[in-house]
Amino acid sequence: MPTDLNAFRRGLEYLHVMQDLALEPGMVNLLESVRDRAIILTWIGENIDTVNATLQRYLFACHDCFHPQERRSMQIFAVPLAQSLGLDGLCNIATNPITILIDVGRVSPEGWLSIVAHEYAHAHIASPGHHPSFAVVLSHLCLGLGLQTLGEPTEWTLRSWPPYTPTLTPLAFWRGEPERRRTGTARPSFLSGN
Numbered sequence: 001m002p003t004d005l006n007a008f009r010r011g012l013e014y015l016h017v018m019q020d021l022a023l024e025p026g027m028v029n030l031l032e033s034v035r036d037r038a039i040i041l042t043w044i045g046e047n048i049d050t051v052n053a054t055l056q057r058y059l060f061a062c063h064d065c066f067h068p069q070e071r072r073s074m075q076i077f078a079v080p081l082a083q084s085l086g087l088d089g090l091c092n093i094a095t096n097p098i099t100i101l102i103d104v105g106r107v108s109p110e111g112w113l114s115i116v117a118h119e120y121a122h123a124h125i126a127s128p129g130h131h132p133s134f135a136v137v138l139s140h141l142c143l144g145l146g147l148q149t150l151g152e153p154t155e156w157t158l159r160s161w162p163p164y165t166p167t168l169t170p171l172a173f174w175r176g177e178p179e180r181r182r183t184g185t186a187r188p189s190f191l192s193g194n
Helices: 005-021 031-063 109-125 133-145 170-174
Strands: 076-077 090-094 098-102 190-193
Touching: 005 031, 005 076, 005 098, 005 170, 031 109, 031 133, 076 109, 076 190, 090 109, 098 109, 109 133
Parallel strands: 076 098, 090 190
Antiparallel strands: 090 098
């Protein structure tokens, strides 16, 4: 049983809300890690506001790359996505405001802005595809945010741009453990839906 029952309950309630905002409720699922569930939910209950505040700053930085009349209504949250999906972030354009969910445990904090920018581009054009209009918005964001710019965009490169380094154990972050990174740069895994 968790040591802080209020934090545990708050974490559980938070994940239930996140399930409602995901493309499908099963995308936010801790049943794969039953052993760590109480630790993760307690950590979420104690720390999620701080993590979400950081993501919110990144969302506002993306907004600042556009004129106010060009900005869509969006919300952003950190959430452990089902590990079996292998997704780092997703954008649900069917919600109002549009919802961006980021699994911040899958990447070091230095890479969070990259994931936010990718999903923000989907939200900005309200489309899940990696097509020319997505490329224009993502290139604009990369330039405005100081992220690595993309040369000749192809659908394949757009699926995983901008690059970042993933962590070794995605759930470690959600358990409150120190970060361990993989060496080298890997392709991110994103999904956007409608």
